[in-house]
Every structure is written in C-alpha cells, then in structure tokens.
Amino acid sequence: MNKLNEMQAFVTVADTGSMSEAARQLGAAKSMVSQRMAQLEKRLGSTLLERGRQARLTESGEVFYRYCQRILAQVDEAEEAVQAFGASVSGTLRLAAPMAFSVRYLAPVLADFAARYPQLRLDVEVDDRRVNLHEERYDAAIRIGELPDSSLVAKTITANRHIICASPAYLAAHGTPQTPQALARHFAIHYVNREPHGMWTLPVDTGLESFRVRGRMRTNSGHQLMEAARAGLGLTILPTFLAAPDIVSGELVEVLAPHAPRGGSISLVYRRSQRASAKLQALAGFLGERIGNPPPWERMLADHAARR
Incomplete structure (x- = not known):
C-alpha cells in the first residue's frame, strides 16, 4: 500500500508541477508529499524530479511516470469491476468537463447528481483541455463536437447545434451577410480551438467549404x-446552449442559418474497460434525464420562434 501511495503522490506532483498543489489535491500536508518523494527516490536509487520553481520529470522520472499511470489506472479499473457487481453507485468519479457548458448548464446538474448518490464522491475538473482518458486518471469526460474514431465508449447526451450570430448594432453598421462569400467583407471573433487560422468551414450545397473572415479577436x-459579439466586435460562431438566451432577448441575431457549421454532439465518453461501471451508467442516465432531447436551450429557441 505504501508503494501505491508513493506512486499516487509522484504522479500528482508530476501532473501539477508543484509539491504544494499536489498536497492540496491529495488532502495531505506538503511535508508529507515531500517525504514520500524523498523515500521513493531513495528506494529506487534514482532522482525522479528536478526541483525548482516547478517540479519537472527527469529522464528516469518519465519512464517511472508512464508505468505509474498504467498501474494506478489498472487499480482503479479493478475496483470499478468489483463495485459493478453490487451495482453500487459509490466511490470516486473523476470527470473532465468543458468550461462554458459547465458554467451554463452542467454545474447544477452535477450538484443534483451528487445529492442523489450520497455515497459517491465527485472530482470534477472544468477545463477546455481535451484530457487523455487512457493516460490520465479520469473516469470519464464530457466532450462537445464531432468525435473522432477511438477506442472510447461514447454516450450521446444531446445534439450540439451551432449558429453564426452578431449583435444588431454590428449588423446595422456592416450589413447582414447573405452568402458565405460575403464573409470576406466582415469581421469575426474566432474560437482558437476551432479556427486557429481564421478560417470558417461551413456547409455549402452538399459539401463543406472554407472561408476567411477578418479577425477582431481570438479567444479560447x-x-x-x-461578450465580444454582444459588444458589436463582429460575427462569431456559438453553440446554441450559449447563444439561446441572447437570441431570445434580441442581443444577438442569427445570420446565414442555412450555412450554420456542424456542431456534433454533447457526449459522455469513457474507456471500454469501464462499460460495467454502475456510477458511469448512473451518470449517463442522469445527464440524459436532466438535459433531455431536445435540451432546454433548444426548447427556448423553438418557443421564441413560435411567438414571432
């Protein structure tokens, strides 16, 4: 057990680059984490971490880190397999989720999920970074968009529709584009994770075409x-889960509706080895139940269109 504790502490220090942050995440004193690292290096006869403003892995540390990740993941999977026999929704569920969706919709849903299952401990990391479920110690992730082929199991929660929109003030000053070709005369706020080079890929007829739009701002x-679209800085592409309230209030206006980019789905993904996990099955069911299909933001937009 001491070896597993040392591995857990080592992986956490390597992931965070900080003894203090590792101690915070582990719920231990910094001195205890430092002591475990010193004992581990002494036992192995090798320096695993370069100490400084940020802890960095040495060459031998890189090798040991990869082994530790696999071992700790296998320990988790073994516990999951045993827990699944009793169909008990308990233990720890470590989930990665995207920022915007979490702030707007997911946070209260996960709070209610935790309240429904009091024996379950949720560990939620909210970040737009795409985590690697095979190499990092996450049980599952919420993914938004088109999912590439992979070995992960994907449970679709609902569709993720995108729209092109701008403020009424921007459209009054610059005109409303009627075709994708007209985008060359407009300004845009670009999402760097989707449009790193300032190009929009939009459906035209039966295919996809790319269009350059002059950037006023880039952000992740x-x-x-x-907020930049509300302020009149230009056109932008938003998921409807973010844009719906502003479309209803009139602060944003949808344009080029026939050429709205594909948004894929909002999905829960996890490793195939965890298909029998009671807590993941419970989470997938709860998300589908609470978010629904159509989701609340699409119902909002449908009601708004019916009233117009």
Missing part, C-alpha cells in the same frame, strides 16, 4: 466569444 473562451 466561449463566454468571451459571446
């Missing part, structure tokens, strides 16, 4: 896209 934040 969905909320920043929305």
Whole structure:
C-alpha cells in the first residue's frame, strides 16, 4: 500500500508541477508529499524530479511516470469491476468537463447528481483541455463536437447545434451577410480551438467549404466569444446552449442559418474497460434525464420562434 501511495503522490506532483498543489489535491500536508518523494527516490536509487520553481520529470522520472499511470489506472479499473457487481453507485468519479457548458448548464446538474448518490464522491475538473482518458486518471469526460474514431465508449447526451450570430448594432453598421462569400467583407471573433487560422468551414450545397473572415479577436473562451459579439466586435460562431438566451432577448441575431457549421454532439465518453461501471451508467442516465432531447436551450429557441 505504501508503494501505491508513493506512486499516487509522484504522479500528482508530476501532473501539477508543484509539491504544494499536489498536497492540496491529495488532502495531505506538503511535508508529507515531500517525504514520500524523498523515500521513493531513495528506494529506487534514482532522482525522479528536478526541483525548482516547478517540479519537472527527469529522464528516469518519465519512464517511472508512464508505468505509474498504467498501474494506478489498472487499480482503479479493478475496483470499478468489483463495485459493478453490487451495482453500487459509490466511490470516486473523476470527470473532465468543458468550461462554458459547465458554467451554463452542467454545474447544477452535477450538484443534483451528487445529492442523489450520497455515497459517491465527485472530482470534477472544468477545463477546455481535451484530457487523455487512457493516460490520465479520469473516469470519464464530457466532450462537445464531432468525435473522432477511438477506442472510447461514447454516450450521446444531446445534439450540439451551432449558429453564426452578431449583435444588431454590428449588423446595422456592416450589413447582414447573405452568402458565405460575403464573409470576406466582415469581421469575426474566432474560437482558437476551432479556427486557429481564421478560417470558417461551413456547409455549402452538399459539401463543406472554407472561408476567411477578418479577425477582431481570438479567444479560447466561449463566454468571451459571446461578450465580444454582444459588444458589436463582429460575427462569431456559438453553440446554441450559449447563444439561446441572447437570441431570445434580441442581443444577438442569427445570420446565414442555412450555412450554420456542424456542431456534433454533447457526449459522455469513457474507456471500454469501464462499460460495467454502475456510477458511469448512473451518470449517463442522469445527464440524459436532466438535459433531455431536445435540451432546454433548444426548447427556448423553438418557443421564441413560435411567438414571432
């Protein structure tokens, strides 16, 4: 057990780059984490970490880190397999989720999920970074968009529709584009994770075409896209889960509806080895139940269109 504790502490220090942050995540004193690292290096006869403003892996540390990740993941999977026999929704569920969707919709849903299953401990990391479920110690992730082929199991929660939109003030000053070709005369707020080179890929007829739109701002934040569009800086592409309230209030206006880019789905993904996990099955069911299909933001837009 001491070896597993040392491995867990080592992986956490390597992931965070900080003894203090590792101690915070582990719920231990910094001195205890430092002591475990010193004992581990002494036992192995090798320096695993370069100490400094940020802890960095040595060459031998890189090798040991990869082994530790696999071993700890296998320990988790073994526990999951045993827990699944009793169909008990308990233990720890470590989930990665995207920022904008979490702030707007997911946070209260996960709070209610935790309340329904009091024996379950949720560990939620909210970040737009795409985590590697095979190499990092996450049980599952919420993914938004088109999912590439992979060995992961994907449970679709609902569709993720995108729209092109701008503020009424921007459209009054610059005109409303009627075709994708007209985008060359407009300004845009670009989402760097989707449009790193300032190109929009839109459906035209039966295919996809790319169009350059002059950038006024680049950001990796969905909320920043929305605020910049409200401020009249240009056109932007937003998921309807973010844009719906502003479309209803009139602060944003949808344009080029026939050429709205594909948004894929909002999905829960996890490793195939965890297909029998009671807590993941419970989470997938709960998300489908609470978010629904159509989801609340699409119902909002449908009601708004019916009233017009």
